[in-house]
Structures are given as structure tokens and as C-alpha cells.
Amino acid sequence: MMTPLRFEQLYQPEWTELDTLLDALSQPRKANTLTEAPSGARAGALYRRACEHLALARARSYPTYMIDRLDDLTSRGHQLIYQQREFGVERLRRLVSIDFPSAVRSHGSYVAAAAGLFLLPAIVIGLIVFRQPDMILSVVAPDNVSDFEAMYSPSAESIGRTRDAGTDWTMFGYYIRNNVSVAFQCFAGGLFAGLGTLFFLVYNGAFSGSLAGYLTAQGLSSTFYAFIATHSAFELTAIVIAGGAGLRIGHALVSPGRLTRRQSLVKASREAMVLVYGVTCMLLIAAALEAFWSSASWIGPGAKYGVAAVCWISVFGYFVLQGRHAD
Amino acid sequence: MSKPEHGRVRRDILDTVVPSETPEGILLELRPAGLTPRYYAFIVDWIIRLAVIDAVATVTGFMGGIGVAFWIVLLFVLEWFYPVFFELSARAATPGKRIFGLKVVMDNGLPITAAASMTRNLLRVADFLPFGFGFGTLSMLFRHDNKRLGDIAAATLVVHHRRADRRNVSAEWPPLMPLRPLAPEDQAALVALAVRAPTLTPERLDELAALAAVTSGDEGQSGPEVTARVLGVAQWVLGRR
Numbered sequence: 001m002m003t004p005l006r007f008e009q010l011y012q013p014e015w016t017e018l019d020t021l022l023d024a025l026s027q028p029r030k031a032n033t034l035t036e037a038p039s040g041a042r043a044g045a046l047y048r049r050a051c052e053h054l055a056l057a058r059a060r061s062y063p064t065y066m067i068d069r070l071d072d073l074t075s076r077g078h079q080l081i082y083q084q085r086e087f088g089v090e091r092l093r094r095l096v097s098i099d100f101p102s103a104v105r106s107h108g109s110y111v112a113a114a115a116g117l118f119l120l121p122a123i124v125i126g127l128i129v130f131r132q133p134d135m136i137l138s139v140v141a142p143d144n145v146s147d148f149e150a151m152y153s154p155s156a157e158s159i160g161r162t163r164d165a166g167t168d169w170t171m172f173g174y175y176i177r178n179n180v181s182v183a184f185q186c187f188a189g190g191l192f193a194g195l196g197t198l199f200f201l202v203y204n205g206a207f208s209g210s211l212a213g214y215l216t217a218q219g220l221s222s223t224f225y226a227f228i229a230t231h232s233a234f235e236l237t238a239i240v241i242a243g244g245a246g247l248r249i250g251h252a253l254v255s256p257g258r259l260t261r262r263q264s265l266v267k268a269s270r271e272a273m274v275l276v277y278g279v280t281c282m283l284l285i286a287a288a289l290e291a292f293w294s295s296a297s298w299i300g301p302g303a304k305y306g307v308a309a310v311c312w313i314s315v316f317g318y319f320v321l322q323g324r325h326a327d
Numbered sequence: 328m329s330k331p332e333h334g335r336v337r338r339d340i341l342d343t344v345v346p347s348e349t350p351e352g353i354l355l356e357l358r359p360a361g362l363t364p365r366y367y368a369f370i371v372d373w374i375i376r377l378a379v380i381d382a383v384a385t386v387t388g389f390m391g392g393i394g395v396a397f398w399i400v401l402l403f404v405l406e407w408f409y410p411v412f413f414e415l416s417a418r419a420a421t422p423g424k425r426i427f428g429l430k431v432v433m434d435n436g437l438p439i440t441a442a443a444s445m446t447r448n449l450l451r452v453a454d455f456l457p458f459g460f461g462f463g464t465l466s467m468l469f470r471h472d473n474k475r476l477g478d479i480a481a482a483t484l485v486v487h488h489r490r491a492d493r494r495n496v497s498a499e500w501p502p503l504m505p506l507r508p509l510a511p512e513d514q515a516a517l518v519a520l521a522v523r524a525p526t527l528t529p530e531r532l533d534e535l536a537a538l539a540a541v542t543s544g545d546e547g548q549s550g551p552e553v554t555a556r557v558l559g560v561a562q563w564v565l566g567r568r
Contacts, residue, residue: 003566004518026417051351061515063522063565065495072489073363075355082350083438167392173399177406182408188452191476196453249480262479265414269450269480276449 004062011053015073015113018046022076047077100278105319105327107244107275110251114243117201118236122209129213136214139206140236145214152215152224172291179235179283185241186251187276194250201243226301227294229308233315234286238279245279335345345472345484347436355436358487359473362464364427365485376405399563405446412444434472434484443481446483450477496521502567503559508543514564521561 024038041187054070056062104111129135136145136171215224253261253266289311294304345357383401387394413421419439420430431439431447454463454475463475472484496518509517517539524532529551536557537549543556 003564048351051349051353054353060513061518063496063515063518065522068489071356074349074351074353074516078349078355078436079432079438084440167395169392169396169397171396173403175394177399177403180403181406184449185452188450191453192452192456196456265480266482269446270442270561273446276445 004060004066007053007057007062008066011049013054014046014049014070018043018050018073018077021046022073022080026076026080043077044081050074050077052085061190082244095274095277096281098326100281101319101322102324102327103271103278104241104244107130107241107248109273110247111241111244114197114201114247115240116206118240118243121202121205122212124209125206126213129210130217133214133217135312136210148211148215149218150219152220152227154220154223168291171295172287175287175290176284179239179287180280181240183204183279183283184276186239186242187246187272187279190249190272191253192250193254194247196245197243197250199244200217200246201240204239222301223327226304229294229305230311231286231289231294233311234282234289236284237315237319238282241275241282241326242279245275248272248275341484343471343473344433347434347503349436357432357434357436357484358489360427360429360485360487361473362467364429364487365424365467365473368421368423368427368429371426371454372409372421373423375422378411380405410448410451411441414439414448415441420488428488429485430488431485434474434478439483443483445485446481447475447477450480453477496560496561496565497525498567500555500558500562502562503543503556504563505542505560509542509564513539514543517557517561517564521558521565524558 021038021043025040025043050070050073054067054074057067057070062185125139129139140148159260180201185196186200189198212224215221249265249268252264252275256264293299293307343359343361345359346354347357348354380398380402383398387398390397410421413424414431418425418430419432424430431444433439433443451463454460454466456462456479460475463477464480466475467473474484478484500521520535520539527535533549533551534552536554539557539560540546540548540553542560543553545553545556
């Protein structure tokens, strides 16, 4: 008759071997105690045996310590055998050359909607503030308004920042933190049926629009537009794409189609995540440009507009053409 | 002793175990961690981050613009990527989670993927709203598997990292053949009692053993001798002769 102890005696050697193999396989670089290279095939076979043993031990209500040991062995084996790896240079190269632009194209309608939600308030509020500069006070606090005026005055040492803001490097750090956080919030806001994303896009649009309208009305347009022209190619598109990712999640929740709401959300977040990776890269580029190029007062507006044109064309070219063969 | 069906129903109500079936057809049991340990783990991680930020600030304060830039970028990285970094390491847990024996896995029991870790940590913002992790807390309290909103979207689960129970049965009682054949669940109950015996007080052990006295032919009696005979039956069931 098969008793628990007999069962343990019979299969103990296999369990010990699997235990050692799993240890060796999960830390391949460290010196392991085995004399030869650990065999994946052997581990697979032993893992399936251990699964059988676990099923038997459970069905026969064998003692807890034995079931727990088998449970531990099989779950470690399961993790090792079925894990997915998605790191590395190759993955990053694929992300930049194919996955990101292709994801932007496949989310085209969401990105377009996000662009509308950002640009429409920007233009409307911008025009209102341009006609009636006092209206800016209903969007921006008075202290900030005078700061902005100082930041974009042609006599400013570095354009686009207050006098005590610190060096280019400090601002580089600040832009990274600030802009990427805004993008992440735009994305995360999608979890509230897209309403959070909607709010962030409209608010940022209205804010930027009112600022542009006000500074134009104050006659500071030459420094302001030369300042924003270059980095906005990366920054505004990135924020709009992050908004598109948020809208995708919101839409997946509101209208899950044939999936359950949860499945639909999981699928949408997995696909929209590619957009967030790309957006993060774009905002790093934008922060570098904004800190070191846009703010430099020794570069003439002509050069800045020239570079800006190149940037806008390449960004759009990238999204339209890059990685098309893989679509 | 209760019928297995009855036991199963009660267990489903009381336990929060999330079963995950592997392709080999066995069920892995995942034990989701509740609000309290996760809250403590968060506090620990929060303190660690504060300490790092403070320590770096004292150094970079002397370095001018680049120092401040480095500090702000560090602030940003710690804010968003501290959990991602640790969740993708071999332990799959931030230092705080490790202290409280937690780790993050996919909800099918596999190791967490990079995309899932990014998703659950970026969506932390949504869990934080309207204030103090309000939505995240509500979600964890109402859900059977204690997921916060980020976990739902990323299909991840914070689980208790189980240490296997290695307690064996000591062989101090002489084996005794049961008077009649025992049903599998009765055998399991006897063996479980023998495993727990060293951790029980002698009086409590006698009480529990008296409930199973029928197996050794001592029905209605109790005392150390009866206990020794009942545990002897457990030895027999295990296979000692």
C-alpha cells in the first residue's frame, strides 16, 4: 500500500534534483554547485513529474509539509519555465524603429481626438485673451502673469525662465520632472472613463493658449514663439499622444465590446503602454532642447525657426513613415 | 468530521486564495496581500525614498546647477520608477514589500513583466485620487483579490511570499493500527493533528485527541495515554509500522 512516507521515499531524489536545478537555472551567472551546465530539458521533465506528484498528494490528502514542498517546487518551476522576458537593447531598438510609430498610427483616432481637445481650447481661449488681455487673470494667477512677462521679455538673460530660476542644467532637471509627470497624469486620468485625461488636455490647452494670446497682445511674440517653436515639436506632440493613450483606456472601459470590462482594460493598457514609453523618450528630448537650445538668447530667432521647422517635419515624418513595412 | 463539500464552501468564503491553473493542470494558490501589510510596506518605501533624497541633497547642494539638476531628476526617477526597478528585480518586491513578505506577480502566478510593472506604477496617480490613496483603498477593500486600480489594469497581484511549511511529524509515538479503515479526510485530520502536536499545550492536545479517540478504540475517553494512542494511529497512517 502506498503511504505518505513511502511516496516521499520514492520520489525524494527527483524533488531534490529539481530543487538544485531550479536554483542553478534561476541564477545562471553565479557559480553553481553542479559540475555540468544545468539542463533545461531535465528540469522541464522533472517539473512535470512534480506536478503529477502534487496532484496525487493533494488528492490523497498527504501531510501539509509534503504538499507545501511540492507546491513550492512547482510554482518555482512554473515561474521559470513560462516567464516572459522583454528587456534589452534589441527591444528598445524595435520600440523606436517600429513599435512606437506603429502604435501611434493604430491609435490615430484617439491621438486626433486628444489633439482636438488640446488645440480647440488653446485657440479659443488664446483668441479671447488676445482681444482682451485682462481675461488671462481668469485662467492664470496675477503673480504668475508678471513672471511670464519677465520670462519672455527680450532683455531676459535666458528666455523662458524667471531671473532666479538657476542654470540650464537645473532647468533641464525641472523640465524632465514636470513634463513627464504631466504626460503620466494625462495617461493615468484615462482610468476614470477618460474624464481625467479630458480635464488635463483641456486645462493644459487653455493655459498654453491664454499665455500665447496674452504675450502676443503684450508685443512679446518674437521672443515667445522663437522660444517654444523647437521643443514644442516634441513636447506638445508627446502630451497629445499621452492624452491619446489615456482616451484609449477610457474608451476601453466605457465601451468594452465583446470583452469583459476588465479584459478590455487590461488589453488597452498593455497596448497603450507602448505609447507611454515613446512619450517618455520624446519628453527627454524636449527637456534637453528647452533647457539648452530654446532658452539661449545668443541664438537668433531665424536659426531657431529654421531648426524648429526641421524638428516638426521630422517628428511628423517619423510618425507617418517609420516602421510602415511592419504594419 | 465535516464532509469535504461543506469544508470547500466555508473555505471559499473565508479564504482570499486566488487559484491559478497551470498548463500542467495543477492549481497554484496565490495569497493576495490585504490593505494593512501593503500600507506598512508603502510607508517603509516612502521613508527610504525620503532618506535617499535628503542624503543626496546634502551632497549636491555644493555642486551648483548640475547638482540641482541631478537632484531633480533623481526626485523624478524615485517618484515614478523606484517601484518599477525593484519589481523587475529577482525578488519582485520593493524593500518595503520584502520586509513584510510581499511580492508582485502577474495574476496567473508568473513573474511580473516590464509593461505590467510600468502600468501599475503609472496608474498609482489614479489610485491616489481624490486624496490619500482614496480610490486605491476602496478598490482593495471591496475586491476579493485586494487589487488596486493599477493592479486591475496591469493584471498584477500583490501576494504573500509563502515560506513552505516544513514541519515534519516527529516519530516519538509508537505506530498503532486503526481499528477500522479511515476515510481520506479523517486520515488527513489525524496527520495534521500530529504535525501540530508539538505546538499545542498538553491539555489542548488531549482535548483534540479525544475527538478522534474512536480511531484507536478509546471512544469516550481522554488523557495522555489516549492521546499517545491516537497519535500512534497518525503514525500508522503516515506509513510507519
